[in-house]
Amino acid sequence: MIRVLGVDPGLTRCGVGVVEVAADRRARLVHVTVVRTPPDMALEQRLVRIAAGVGAAMDEFRPDAVAVERVFAQANVRTVMGTAQAAGLALHAAASRSIPVTLHTPSEVKAAISGYGNADKKQVATMVARVLGLAEAPKPADASDALALAICHAWRVGAPTEAGARAVTLTPAQRAWREAERSVVSRRLGG
Amino acid sequence: MIRVLGVDPGLTRCGVGVVEVAADRRARLVHVTVVRTPPDMALEQRLVRIAAGVGAAMDEFRPDAVAVERVFAQANVRTVMGTAQAAGLALHAAASRSIPVTLHTPSEVKAAISGYGNADKKQVATMVARVLGLAEAPKPADASDALALAICHAWRVGAPTEAGARAVTLTPAQRAWREAERSVVSRRLGG
Numbered sequence: 590m591i592r593v594l595g596v597d598p599g600l601t602r603c604g605v606g607v608v609e610v611a612a613d614r615r616a617r618l619v620h621v622t623v624v625r626t627p628p629d630m631a632l633e634q635r636l637v638r639i640a641a642g643v644g645a646a647m648d649e650f651r652p653d654a655v656a657v658e659r660v661f662a663q664a665n666v667r668t669v670m671g672t673a674q675a676a677g678l679a680l681h682a683a684a685s686r687s688i689p690v691t692l693h694t695p696s697e698v699k700a701a702i703s704g705y706g707n708a709d710k711k712q713v714a715t716m717v718a719r720v721l722g723l724a725e726a727p728k729p730a731d732a733s734d735a736l737a738l739a740i741c742h743a744w745r746v747g748a749p750t751e752a753g754a755r756a757v758t759l760t761p762a763q764r765a766w767r768e769a770e771r772s773v774v775s776r777r778l779g780g
Numbered sequence: 781m782i783r784v785l786g787v788d789p790g791l792t793r794c795g796v797g798v799v800e801v802a803a804d805r806r807a808r809l810v811h812v813t814v815v816r817t818p819p820d821m822a823l824e825q826r827l828v829r830i831a832a833g834v835g836a837a838m839d840e841f842r843p844d845a846v847a848v849e850r851v852f853a854q855a856n857v858r859t860v861m862g863t864a865q866a867a868g869l870a871l872h873a874a875a876s877r878s879i880p881v882t883l884h885t886p887s888e889v890k891a892a893i894s895g896y897g898n899a900d901k902k903q904v905a906t907m908v909a910r911v912l913g914l915a916e917a918p919k920p921a922d923a924s925d926a927l928a929l930a931i932c933h934a935w936r937v938g939a940p941t942e943a944g945a946r947a948v949t950l951t952p953a954q955r956a957w958r959e960a961e962r963s964v965v966s967r968r969l970g971g
Binding site for chain 1: 822823824825827828831851860861864865866867868869871872874875876881883
C-alpha cells in the first residue's frame with residue numbers, strides 16, 4: 590500500500606489529490622482539493638497561499654510520495670512562468686518535509702491512466718473516476734489531473750522497497766508503454 | 781536610509797546582495813554572496829538549498845525590501861524554468877517573512893544603474909563597484925547583478941513613507957527613464 594499526493598501546479602487553480610494504492614493496483618480516493626488564488630492578487634501572496642495549501646495537505650495526509658506534473662517551457666508563455674513557480678513550491682514543500690518527490694510528464698500520466706499518451710482531459714477524468722470507483726469525475730479538471738498524477742506515480746513507480754524493486758504490477762498497456770520507453774532509451778544509447 | 785536585499789535568481793548560481801542606501805542616494809555594501817547548487821543534484825534538493833540560502837540572508841540582514849529580477853519566458857528555454865522556480869522561492873521567502881518584494885526587469889536595473897537600458901554586464905558591474913565605492917566589481921556576475929537590483933530598487937522605489945511618496949531623489953538619467961515609462965503608460969491608456 591502506498592499513499593501518494595499528486596499536484597497539478599497552477600497559480601489560479603492548483604490541484605491537490607491524495608490516493609492510496611494497493612499492491613494489486615486497486616486505488617481509493619483519500620482527499621482532493623483545489624488551491625485557488627485570485628488573478629488580481631500580488632504574485633508573492635499567491636505563491637504564499639499555494640505553498641501553504643499544498644504544504645497543509647502534505648502535513649495532514651502524510652503521503653509516502655509526492656508526484657508533480659512536469660511543466661514544459663513550450664506551453665503558453667503567459668502562464669508557464671507561474672505554473673513553473675507553483676511546481677517549484679510543490680517540489681520544495683515535499684523535499685523540505687523529506688517526502689520523495691517525482692515529476693511526471695502529462696503523456697506519462699495519460700499513458701499510465703488510459704494506456705494512451707494522447708488521451709484528452711475528459712478521457713483522463715473518466716478513467717480517474719473509474720479507477721477510484723467514483724460516480725463521477727472530480728471537478729474541475731485540475732482536481733482529476735492531480736488524482737491522475739498520484740495514481741500514475743503509484744502504478745509506474747510503486748512503493749519504495751528495500752531491494753529497490755517495483756512493488757506494483759503493470760497492466761498490459763503500462764507494460765507496452767514501459768517497453769516503448771526502454772526502446773527509446775536503448776536507441777538513444779545506440780543499443 | 782533603506783536596506784534592500786537583491787536576488788538574481790538561478791539554479792546553478794543565485795546571487796544575493798544587500799545594500800544600504802541613504803536618502804541622498806549614497807549606497808554602501810552590507811553583504812554579497814552566491815548560493816550555488818551542483819547541476820547533478822536533484823531539482824527538489826537544489827530548490828531546498830536555494831530557499832534556505834536566500835531565507836538565511838533575509839533572516840540575518842533583515843532588509844526593509846527585497847528586489848528580484850523578473851524572469852522572461854523568452855530567454856533560454858533550457859534554463860528559464862529553473863530560473864523561474866528560484867525567483868518564485870525568493871518571492872515566497874520574502875512574502876512569508878512579510879518583507880515587501882518587487883520584481884524589476886533587467887532593463888530597469890541597467891537603466892537605473894547606468895542610465896542606459898542596454899548596458900552590458902561589464903558596464904553594470906563597473907557601475908556597481910563605483911556606486912558602492914569598491915576597488916573592483918564583485919564576482920561572479922550574479923553577485924554584482926544582485927547588488928545592482930538592490931541599488932536599482934532603492935533608487936527607483938525608495939523607502940516606504942507614510943504618505944506613499946518617494947523617499948529618494950532621482951538622477952537626471954532616472955528622471956528621463958521614469959518620464960519615458962510614464963509616456964509609455966499614457967500612450968497605452970490612450971493619453
